[in-house]
Amino acid sequence: MHKFKVLVANDTIAQIAHDLLKAECEVIVCKAERSSILAHIAGVDALFWSSLLKLDKEILDRAGPQLQVVVTMSAGYDHIDIEEIKRRGIKFGNFPSVLNDALADLGVLLALAASRRITEGLLAVGKSCFCPTDGNRPLGVDISGSTVGIVGLGGIGQNIVQRLKSFKVARFLYTGHTEKPEGKAIGAEFVPMEILLRESDFVIACIPLTKETEKMFNAEVFSKMKKTAVFVNISRGDVVNQPDLINALKDNMIFAAGLDVTTPEPLPPNHELMTLPNCVITPHIGSATVKTRRYMAEMTAKNILHALKGEPMITPVL
Numbered sequence: 001m002h003k004f005k006v007l008v009a010n011d012t013i014a015q016i017a018h019d020l021l022k023a024e025c026e027v028i029v030c031k032a033e034r035s036s037i038l039a040h041i042a043g044v045d046a047l048f049w050s051s052l053l054k055l056d057k058e059i060l061d062r063a064g065p066q067l068q069v070v071v072t073m074s075a076g077y078d079h080i081d082i083e084e085i086k087r088r089g090i091k092f093g094n095f096p097s098v099l100n101d102a103l104a105d106l107g108v109l110l111a112l113a114a115s116r117r118i119t120e121g122l123l124a125v126g127k128s129c130f131c132p133t134d135g136n137r138p139l140g141v142d143i144s145g146s147t148v149g150i151v152g153l154g155g156i157g158q159n160i161v162q163r164l165k166s167f168k169v170a171r172f173l174y175t176g177h178t179e180k181p182e183g184k185a186i187g188a189e190f191v192p193m194e195i196l197l198r199e200s201d202f203v204i205a206c207i208p209l210t211k212e213t214e215k216m217f218n219a220e221v222f223s224k225m226k227k228t229a230v231f232v233n234i235s236r237g238d239v240v241n242q243p244d245l246i247n248a249l250k251d252n253m254i255f256a257a258g259l260d261v262t263t264p265e266p267l268p269p270n271h272e273l274m275t276l277p278n279c280v281i282t283p284h285i286g287s288a289t290v291k292t293r294r295y296m297a298e299m300t301a302k303n304i305l306h307a308l309k310g311e312p313m314i315t316p317v318l
């Protein structure tokens with residue numbers, strides 16, 4: 001009987017995904033590195049793809065015309081040449097909601113860490129040079145009683161609102177293309193971007209990276225935020241004009257930033273962003289919990305198997 005060939009472009013995924021795929025297919029596993037993928041991809045029927053690895057025409061050409069399905073183990077798919085996939089009639093899927101909880105947790109963590117200037121605090125602890133009552137260190141911004149503005153109220157943004165309710169936030173604002181019934185249900189007010197920027201103490205970016213959102217957080221946007229505002233980005237580095245953010249942080253146009261994503265990733269050593277005491281950076285760990293990554297791997301494998309058998313994918317994009 002013909003066995004489908006699947007390339008898993010990541011050698012660190014959970015065992016359950018291997019077990020599922022191996023039960024029905026021939027599985028080739030390689031490192032999440034372009035050269036390794038190009039060396040192993042010819043003739044495969046399906047691709048189990050990784051977040052952030054570029055998937056372009058060269059990869060698709062090398063795979064060959066028999067390629068039927070690509071599934072990325074990520075919510076975002078800005079790393080995929082979606083037009084090229086569509087043109088070739090390849091089925092494509094992602095995982096939009098399984099990581100909502102883990103990402104919302106990280107959004108809250110970064111909002112709190114940046115608002116309490118944790119980077120500076122940890123530096124002082126590391127140097128054993130602090131006095132708890134030192135009035136010279138900047139005081140933090142309170143989240144209780146604050147206004148939190150969510151840019152992009154999808155599943156992650158909604159989960160952040162739900163979590164922050166227990167922190168006694170006074171007002172939740174959100175902006176996006178249209179008002180959402182879910183917004184009303186969780187008590188968030190739909191407002192134009194200008195108002196969100198002017199009135200929010202915390203601005204949290206939860207939008208996908210698209211042509212429209214690329215570099216949308218720029219000097220003009222930072223200048224409209226409060227000087228005491230905390231900016232959080234758990235989306236993609238490229239939704240921010242990074243030199244403008246650096247200036248905004250250096251010139252105290254805003255109070256602090258918490259970033260899980262940057263451009264590039266990782267940042268080179270001594271990058272200016274990493275030298276700023278009012279910036280907290282985590283290494284793109286939004287979905288990096290055991291439960292979430294295991295579930296993402298399992299669902300990616302299941303999506304591939306559905307597509308190969310001609311059944312509807314669980315979470316199709318194309």
Ligand SMILES: O=C(O)C(=O)CO
Pocket residue numbers: 051073074075076077099103284285286287
């Ligand atoms: O799944 C994604 O798109 C992520 O970037 C998770 O952090």
